[in-house]
Amino acid sequence: MQKQLSHPDLSGLLELDSLNSRGLRPFTAADKVTLGRVKPQDRPKETRLPHIVTDNCQRCRFTDCVGHCPVECFHSDDERLYIDPDVCIDCGACIPACPVQAIYEVIDMPDGYLPWIEINAERSRMLPLIIAKQDPLPTAEARRKELDF
Amino acid sequence: MQTGRNAPGPLHVAVVGSGPSGFYAAEALLRSEADVRISMIERLPTPYGLVRSGVAPDHPNLKQPMIVYDRIARTEGFSFLGNVMIGRDVTVDELLATHHAVVMACGAQVDKRMGIPGEDLRGSHTATEFVGWYNGHPDHRDRTFDLSQEVAVIVGQGNVAADVCRILAKPVDELRQSDISAHAIEVLAESKIREFYVVGRRGPAQAKFTSKELRELGSVTDCVAVANADECILNEQCEKELAERSNMNATKNMELFRRFADQIASDARRRITFRFFASPKELVGQERVEKIVLTRNRLEGIAFSQVARPSGETEEIDCGLVFRSIGYRGVPISELPFDEDRSVLPNKVGRILEGDRPLPGLYVTGWLKRGPSGIIGTNRADSMETVENLLADFPSLTADPKPGVGGLQQLLEERGVRSVNLSDWINIDSAEVERGKKEGKPREKFTRIDDMLDVLADITCPVRV
Structure with a gap:
């Protein structure tokens, strides 16, 4: 992990044993609880078609997707969200939840979006998890207009 | 706090x-x-x-x-x-x-009923029964499905219909390492079904499949998916629906259906045919289902509110099995x-x-x-x-x-x-996982409530929770 990032690496929290006896609490806006996290080693080995958050999330961060995610694979920085491809189960519930169509299954992504696969994988690993819908960024409505949604 | x-x-x-x-x-x-x-x-x-x-x-x-x-x-x-x-x-x-x-x-x-004559003939099933059966649900594990039939019609075009069709169409060897119930594998292994019709009352632009499931249905091993090119010609209102950005799923489905319609001759062992603009009118048969009568429909109304209206024409498909998957109640x-x-x-x-x-x-x-x-x-x-x-x-x-x-x-x-309680369930769960090991399956489910409870009676040393 790169040390200059302001957010701590939370990978140490992923083990069940490291949680307190009531690991699901508290639930706050800045929640870093990782109880729901699916550990990569629990996943079946099969062909993956990861989902990615792309450009349109920037300056929006509506986070409706987070409320629809059954396994908690979204991570956030100050501007946007990222999907952890090792946790995402490829169910696609987040795609229709996004008001600005920022999320794609890799097989359906527009041309030129290839770099987003690596960006999601890299960034999600070093940023905190978010597990519930939050208020959109103050710039979200302006950005939505700009994107014509 | x-x-x-x-x-x-x-x-x-x-x-x-x-x-x-x-x-x-x-x-x-x-x-x-x-x-x-x-x-x-x-x-x-x-x-x-x-x-x-x-x-x-x-x-x-x-x-x-x-x-x-x-x-x-x-x-x-x-x-x-x-x-x-x-x-x-x-x-x-x-x-x-x-x-x-x-x-x-x-x-x-429970499943919605079609509300048509012959619905309860032998060979006519709900998706719930079939899905519950292959998944080992105690309510459904003793149901029987006569897979010696060659033609199956699936009424409904949502993801449950896709599951039913895919499980029947897939080579059984591709399911053996899954958690599918052993009794289902035995029956599926003897299946003679070669032909599937997946029928929807409206058009390809209104099919409810998520495109991911539809794509999967189009890529089953040794199975070809086909659609009728004429049915993929869209009216103006359908084109309007597809032009809507929020309707991306339908656009992707349409691409897939058109690809299926372009399908040239194939020597695949099984075939899935998507049929649109058709509602079930009657199931006909003496002892069991022998055919389904469909009413042909046309779409009426404006974009996103188009309804299927009978055109007066009917058609028949000879079939020995019908699965209905038109929603739950x-x-x-x-x-x-x-x-x-x-x-x-x-x-x-x-x-x-x-x-x-x-x-x-x-x-x-x-x-x-x-x-x-x-x-x-x-x-x-x-x-x-x-x-x-x-x-x-x-x-x-x-x-x-x-x-x-x-x-x-x-x-x-x-x-x-x-x-x-939770530790009881954990014991049942471990026993299922153990049972699955010799077949290389993630688990072999218990399919009877008594068998589940027997596991608990046998356990002398409860697990720590």
Whole structure:
């Protein structure tokens, strides 16, 4: 992990044993609880078609997707969200939840979006998890207009 | 986190149903700042609802939410009470007498009927029966399906129809390492079905498949998917629907259907044919289904409100099997109001209503709240909404202290109900995983309630939870 990032690496929290006896609490806006996290080693080995958050999330961060995610694979920085491809189960519930169509299954992504696969994988690993819908960024409505949604 | 300081003891909530909507309601409650205790009631000894018995065995990824539910279940303040059925072992009134609030999360358990002559002929099945059968649900494990037939018609074009078709169309060897039930593998291995018709009353632009499932149906091993090119010619209103950016799924489906329509001759062993603009009119047969009569439809109305109207023409397909998958219905609960039209419990954002009046302490979530729509994750947002309203009612709910799970357990013991707790379930789960090992399967499910309970009788050293 790169040390200059302001957010701590939370990978140490992923083990069940490291949680307190009531690991699901508290639930706050800045929640870093990782109880729901699916550990990569629990996943079946099969062909993956990861989902990615792309450009349109920037300056929006509506986070409706987070409320629809059954396994908690979204991570956030100050501007946007990222999907952890090792946790995402490829169910696609987040795609229709996004008001600005920022999320794609890799097989359906527009041309030129290839770099987003690596960006999601890299960034999600070093940023905190978010597990519930939050208020959109103050710039979200302006950005939505700009994107014509 | 200090909000509970002056409150009169913990908030006891009973959640009825242990599928996704029940677990996400429990999660939202446990993550709240309120001091909450949860009693989750489930009529089977096994939890997880449709994630266990609905999600297809060849979609192991979609079963991963079980890991999330397992962790919710192990959270302090959560109690699982399996093998406890509302109406048989305990009433909603009794749950409400022992808890401050009851959240109904029992889903939509039965299939809609086609309402046509011949619907109950042998060889005519619901998707629920078939899905429950291959997934080892105790209600359905003894059903029989005559797969010696060569032609099957699947009525409905949603993801459940896709599952039914794919499980039947796939080479059985591709299922052997999944958690599909052993009895289903035996029968599927002898299947003679070569031809599938997947029929929808409206057009390709209105098919409900998510494009991911449709794509998968088009790439089954040794099976070709075809569509009729004429049926893929869209009217102006359909074109309008596809032009809408929020309707991206339909656009992707359309691309797939057109690709299927371009399919040239194939020597694949099995064939899936998508048929549109056709409604079932009658199933015909002496002893069993021999053919289905379809009414041809045309679309009327404006974009996104187009309805199928009979054109007067009919057509017939000779077939020995019919599976209907045209939606689910919730089942009325004797003590609670029921909306017959929508087959849900009448509610306002999760508060159960009697007329216009919310019934104190009674809530609903998931399919029983909004109808059978969406996928697993959709229920998370839905349950968060219900719980938000429940917690807003917190002050009025907690006026009197209630005994919670202890009071309920006492009631069940007095009645001789053998309820299944979390450590019991963990034992059943381990036994299933163990049974699956020799076949290389993630688990071999117990398909009879007695067999599940026998596991518990045999165990002398309970596991640590």
